[in-house]
Amino acid sequence: MHWPQPATPARGVVQMRREFWTNNRKFVVENSSHRPVGRGELFDIFTDLTNVETATHMLGRRGTRAPDAAQTRWLYFAFRFLRDNKAQLVGVNLNQALASLFKVVCRGQIRARAVDLTSELNFGREVLRIIGYRRTYLAGRLAAPKNPSALEQFFERDDKLPPQTSLDLDESLLRGQLETDIVALMKAHDPGGFASIRLRRDPLGTAKAVHRFARKHFRPYIAAIETLPVTISAPLTDRVSLLEDEFTDDRRVALLANRAEHLDLLTAAHYNSNRQRDEQVLEEILRDVLKRRKDVEDLVDRHLRVTPRAGHTQKFVKLQRDFQRDKAHTEKQARANAQWQRVGSISHELMHFYCHHDFEKKSGSVKFGQVITEGFTELLGLELYDALRQQVINNTDTDLIKGLRAGAAADEFKQAANDASRQSYVKALNRAREIQTRVGKPNVWAAYFLGKPQLIGLA
Ligand SMILES: [Zn+2]
Numbered sequence: 001m002h003w004p005q006p007a008t009p010a011r012g013v014v015q016m017r018r019e020f021w022t023n024n025r026k027f028v029v030e031n032s033s034h035r036p037v038g039r040g041e042l043f044d045i046f047t048d049l050t051n052v053e054t055a056t057h058m059l060g061r062r063g064t065r066a067p068d069a070a071q072t073r074w075l076y077f078a079f080r081f082l083r084d085n086k087a088q089l090v091g092v093n094l095n096q097a098l099a100s101l102f103k104v105v106c107r108g109q110i111r112a113r114a115v116d117l118t119s120e121l122n123f124g125r126e127v128l129r130i131i132g133y134r135r136t137y138l139a140g141r142l143a144a145p146k147n148p149s150a151l152e153q154f155f156e157r158d159d160k161l162p163p164q165t166s167l168d169l170d171e172s173l174l175r176g177q178l179e180t181d182i183v184a185l186m187k188a189h190d191p192g193g194f195a196s197i198r199l200r201r202d203p204l205g206t207a208k209a210v211h212r213f214a215r216k217h218f219r220p221y222i223a224a225i226e227t228l229p230v231t232i233s234a235p236l237t238d239r240v241s242l243l244e245d246e247f248t249d250d251r252r253v254a255l256l257a258n259r260a261e262h263l264d265l266l267t268a269a270h271y272n273s274n275r276q277r278d279e280q281v282l283e284e285i286l287r288d289v290l291k292r293r294k295d296v297e298d299l300v301d302r303h304l305r306v307t308p309r310a311g312h313t314q315k316f317v318k319l320q321r322d323f324q325r326d327k328a329h330t331e332k333q334a335r336a337n338a339q340w341q342r343v344g345s346i347s348h349e350l351m352h353f354y355c356h357h358d359f360e361k362k363s364g365s366v367k368f369g370q371v372i373t374e375g376f377t378e379l380l381g382l383e384l385y386d387a388l389r390q391q392v393i394n395n396t397d398t399d400l401i402k403g404l405r406a407g408a409a410a411d412e413f414k415q416a417a418n419d420a421s422r423q424s425y426v427k428a429l430n431r432a433r434e435i436q437t438r439v440g441k442p443n444v445w446a447a448y449f450l451g452k453p454q455l456i457g458l459a
Helices: 039-049 052-059 069-084 094-106 120-131 133-140 148-155 171-188 204-217 221-226 249-260 264-268 276-292 294-305 331-354 357-365 370-394 398-405 410-419 426-439 441-450
Strands: 018-022 025-029 196-198 240-242 309-311 316-319 322-324
Touching (some): 018 120, 025 120, 052 094, 120 133, 133 221, 133 441, 148 370, 148 426, 171 276, 171 294, 196 331, 204 370, 204 398, 249 294, 309 331, 316 331, 322 331, 331 370, 331 410, 357 441, 370 426, 370 441, 426 441
Parallel strands (some): 240 316
Antiparallel strands (some): 018 025
């Protein structure tokens, strides 16, 4: 019998354990075996870390992904890395870590510098990055509030009694009254009634300046998640743009439906947003109003033009061009002031961009969900905004100021920094602020950016 010679003769197995430090902890990397690694070896180590069922599910014949030879080898050593460093990885959910590794490696998304697994530092750090180790580590240093029930009033939690009405929607009341009420509400805040000023310059430069500063200001929390495969790490260029000029009826209806939630009429008509049928009726009425009345369409468009928005799941930021103008201002003052309004919008919307999904989804479990979605966003946005104003007032960082200013006159811009302010989501903001007073900033930041709501008492 004749065995073909292997293409590269197997070198002797060298047992080497190498070490590296990160976040004050020592990790060992053992990756020097030259033995070939097959599916069997991968299966064994997988079973070691979880159990036969999970291993079979992931790697068996019906397994969802099929790593090639190089990927199998990388995964094998990554799994061994987890096993060898189990003590340092306390708090990391191993099942999730394995699933993340499996997904990222099979998709070919390992960073180029870490593909060669004999470079132990790059390899080890890449494994830690993929499993989100830093997020766990940072959150693990903070303690959850000891008495979360003391925080309940600030969330207006109402777990015991579902507040949703069981009465049917009073459709005729809604059909008879909604048009009058919603049009009155929109007219009361008609931006057409304000003097306005348009900023011609693209907001991207300003957004980049705010973003760079935010990463520094909220260090290390934003940095801990932005490289995770679960979050969006695409460049800001692809994520920040101006609002569209023309709006679709879908956008108009969405804005009207959102504002309609503030009307007493909806409560009176037993409207329940958890019932699909109710939403359909509401939309249908609003659509019909828009179809019949050009004046309402124009009114809604005026609102849309000054309402920036952020996409929660797709992570984008759309910003307005037009800003409110104080008639007493000179042209230069008005531009400087509008530029500060823009910086304020960016500060708020960028926080949405970085809000962790596990935090956002808690809005459904508290009665006043706006504390979660907008209250904390405004709180952190203001934190950022105030820090930026301070930078400009103190004249500390000329590059930053240049980026923020974006063409506004230097003196007027600095002058306007003193009295720039925002008045958004005040009720939700105050609730969020109360919580921050009780649990402290680090807990709020970690809860929001790292997706650890238990740190502000939301288990
Ligand atoms: Zn918002």
